Amino acid sequence: MTGTPAEQAPSTTLGALPRPAPEPTDLAVAVRVAQLLLAEHEHVDHEDVFALNRAHGALTESLRILLRALDTERGEGQ
Template sequence: MIHTSIHTVDNPAEPSELAVAIRIGQYMLHQYGTVDTADVFAYAQAHGGLAESLRILLRALGAAPTAEQQAAPRCPAAHPDDPTPCDGPPVVHIHDSANAGAEGCEHHGAQLLAVIKDGRSVALPHAEPGTASRVFTAAASIRFFASHDGGGR
């Protein structure tokens, strides 16, 4: 079956996938190109919007990333040698005794807290109530990560 369409001034042709992707990209860049990084929710929303518009653009160009290239980014608290994935977005900031630290998902936040001396977990503004306590409690009962030779505390 051959699909035909009539193109008139009143019925312009549908825009191409690339034209749509470009317009979405322009819109997202206008909406989220500059975001107050102190506003974690706005920053996360901007990242998601820009990442999705880039995926749409790459798909329209026939250059969509492979499954291997789409590995989920890991939170800053994840140790490079830890093979486990994040269990969600960063929800806590783990601080050491000098007040240095990193943001992490509950899983990696607890693992980091398990190996630092005099550490504490502080929930990020968007985290559910009780998140910091759950991370702190989990850290008390786990090793850093299963393949880590140094053990926990």
């Protein structure tokens, strides 16, 4: 290269590369999904049966996801 050191791109060695962010844990993902589902259905019109069914489904799924992440799901025989 003909440029001065200040003009040259810095070399990248394996040790110089930034480390990728660690993957979130299953529990962290489950908590975030549960928070989003619950926030989406925080206010429900109790006269709207469809909205109540959706809110119930979101609550059920939130609990299921959290229990799965904690490895405490109900077994088949229970």
